[in-house]
Amino acid sequence: MADVESGEVLEPQSRHVVYCGVCTMPPEYCEYGGTVKKCQEWLEKNHPDMYIRIWSPEALAAATASLSIEAQKRAAKDAQKKAAKAEAAEKKEADKIAHSIVTIKRIERNKRKYVTSVSGLEAFGYELKKVAKDFGKKFATGSSVTKVPSGGEEIVVQGDVSDEIEEFILEKYKDVPEDNIEFVDDKKAKKAAAAAAGGS
Amino acid sequence: MFKKDLTPSPKQKLKSSIQRSLRQNLLSTYPLLTPYIDEVLPKKSSLLSMKLQGVERATLYIIDDSTPLFYEVDKADVPLLPHLKLVHRFPQAFPTIRIDRGAIRFVLSGATLMAPGLTSAGGRLPDPKEGPERAEDGHWTRELKKGEPVVVMAEGKEEACAVGMLVAGTEEVKKNGKGPVVEDAHYLGDGLWKLNTE
Known part of the structure; x- marks a missing residue:
């Protein structure tokens, strides 16, 4: 990826900019993203030359030299806060995933005819509409997203x-x-409900 | 403007007549883009538009299915503004100002860009002189007026970090040295940046 810097020269081609695979920003802005650690790891693995340019001690020293000490301290504190926040959010997300349950329900619609309902997939960050389409394609049946009462x-x-x-x-x-x-x-519940309905 | 995350909405194909007028609009707003226009908007590929529901309504123009180009805010007097990914591809085609290092983190969290970040040693405002509009050192050689679109670079960084519309002319900024300069910008890591355009 040596062509990253070539943009300063006037050339008809557009530049290709490398974006961080973790925070999606150009790597030089990773320090403001809150996921600095991960971004660093990613960059070191994928673009070692850029890693050296941005995160080497000399580069960091040069970058912070222009700020007053007070401003540096403030920036560091801010960065720390942001990192903690990002970490907490990630943890929460992981927690949520660990505790979410996908329920597959077989519902009797008519004797020997069933529908299958799947709920809880949204907690894993999937788009129900797209998943429904995939299900429909896979099983060659109707598949839709419906609201639950x-x-x-x-x-x-x-x-x-x-x-x-x-x-x-x-x-x-x-x-x-x-x-x-x-x-x-869901067979029994339906039957019982039907019986109750029939009895009244 | 896009502080909150946006949800992708269906994309719509644009009529070729609208495409043509957009191209015109683009060239009149960013004359420096002229040499690259065929690369930005190839004649053959179709342009898509996506309606965005943020704090304000906006329309994002996308080409080749997933490459965001420009966005347009549904408000009078706001020019067509480039998406940062486009700015990164053609940085020389847009007027720029530069902020000092201390201001970066505020801009990247969505704050209004204030004058001191530009007037200090690390900042850069247009420096009127003869020659091409973009000087060798990256200074802009023409004073920018209020209402003009501007790309915000950052001290010590190569890439642009925000793009927005000036709410104060650069001359004014130099004179007063305080107050807001760019409001409601599109910055790295905001909702528009993270928007999935696939």
């Missing part, structure tokens, strides 16, 4: 695909751990 949304797939859908989720959506998938068979 208790708020939130779930994916409803036509037909009983509960076993296959688990495999598919594990294969395609790697963020979902196997232990976090839960099966529910």
Whole structure:
């Protein structure tokens, strides 16, 4: 990636700028992103030459020399605060993922006819609409996102695909751990409800 | 302007007539972009637009399915502004000012750019003199007026860190030495920057 600096010369081609794979900003701005540690690791691995240019002790010293000591202190404090914040946010996110459960529900619609509902995938950061489309493609059935009365949304797939859908989720959506998938068979509840409705 | 994260919305293809007028608009706002216009907006590729729902309504123009180019705020008197990724590709095509090191972190958290960050030793304001609009040392040789779009560079960095519209002319900034200079800028790491345009 030596062409990064060539932009100063007037040439018809556009420049290609390297962006940090962690915080998406140009690497020289990583220090303001809050994920400095990770950015450094990433840069060292992927663009060692840039890493040396930006994070070598000489470069850092030159960069901070122009600031007054007081300003330096303030900046350092600010950076620390930001890093802590980013870390906390990440931890929270990881926690959330660890505790979220994907529920696969087989619902009896009519004797021997079923629909499969999947809820909880949104907690892993997937877009339900896209996932629903994928399910539909995979199983060649209708698949849609519907609102649940208790708020939130779930994916409803036509037909009983509960076993296959688990495999598919594990294969395609790697963020979902196997232990976090839960099966529910909604047959009895429906029957009881139907009986209750019939009885009254 | 894009402090909050934006959610991607469906992209729409633009009519070729609108594309043409946009091209005109672009060239009149950024005459220096003329040599590169065919690279920025190749004649054959189709331009897409995406409506953004931020604090204010804005439209982002995207080319080749995922390369963001410009955004336009739905407000009178605001020029077409380039997306930072475009600025990084063609830094020489946009008028620039530079802020000192101390101001970077404030700008990158969305603060209004204030005059002291520009008038101090590390900052850089246009330096009127003869010659090409962009001097060798990166100074701009023409005073910029209020309402003009400007790219904000940073001391000790190669890439631009923000882009916005001047709310005070550069001459005024030099004279007063205080007050806001660029408000509501698009900066590195904001919602527009992080927006997934795929």
